[in-house]
Amino acid sequence: MITFLKLGGSLITEKDKARHARQATIRRLGMEIREAMEERPDLQIILGHGSGSFGHIPAHKFKTRDGVFSQDEWLGFAEVHHEAQSLNQIVMDIFFECGLPCIPISPLSAVEAKNGIAEKWDIFPIIAALKNGMIPVVYGDTVFDIIRGGTILSTEDLFVFLAAKIKQSGRVLLAGWEEGLWEDFPDRTKLISKLEISNYPDQKKEFLKGSLFTDVTGGMAEKVHLMANLIQNDIIRSALIFSGEKPLNLRNALLDQIPGTLLYSNKEE
């Protein structure tokens, strides 16, 4: 079973401080991944990370996700990619120091999008990395788009494409700053431990909102929407939304514990 693991921008950056990476947190997360892999050597992980206060700030300024046409917007496209790639370099440097066999995979260089959706992507390098015991690392990025000129695909958008293409039972782990899904966001007094999503979006709830910070990819509402589709179509078994902020949560999630909110379908139970 493949594990798609996202380290959210809300976790690895200070989302309200431009270009601020949380290096100590990234290091701890790297060590937790390493510990889990030592305990479970058969873990196959496709890692992805968000852009947080790196890519989202210029992406918001230039409205890059909606399309790229003018010269100014193409400069913005380049700036957003530069930010996303800079954060990726920080993550790669730290994970390399942690001894993780990570290999970066640049979405911009390989993905073709059509109207905001990944349409073509040669995933041979990702499969080859997995087969050789490595961890391919993707990240939310700008990509060229045959309708919009350019756009932005989130880490979750990339996972949607990869999970459908790989056609192997998998699970998604989304590590962010929040403990999971709050039923009363933003008051945060009632945490949901399990959410059955077979009737989604009929059962769509008011509490699914965007991020409180600058974010162009839809925040929690979009995460749940994309994950619900994958589960309903039997592309993944489940998705876990949890906090990577609490030490050992990531390690425990990789080792099958449920430290947050599990999205699942009754068909599986």
Ligand SMILES: Nc1ncnc2c1ncn2[C@@H]1O[C@H](COP(=O)(O)OP(=O)(O)OP(=O)(O)O)[C@@H](O)[C@H]1O
């Ligand atoms: N019901 C809810 N429960 C928990 N968080 C929620 C809820 N509704 C909205 N949110 C917000 O959505 C955010 C998660 O979306 P966000 O896109 O910021 O996460 P991320 O994937 O970590 O970031 P990035 O997109 O930078 O990678 C939470 O941090 C919170 O601010």
Ligand SMILES: C=C(C)CCOP(=O)(O)O
């Ligand atoms: C804003 C950019 C560049 C990517 C967004 O990806 P996400 O942080 O995974 O939502």
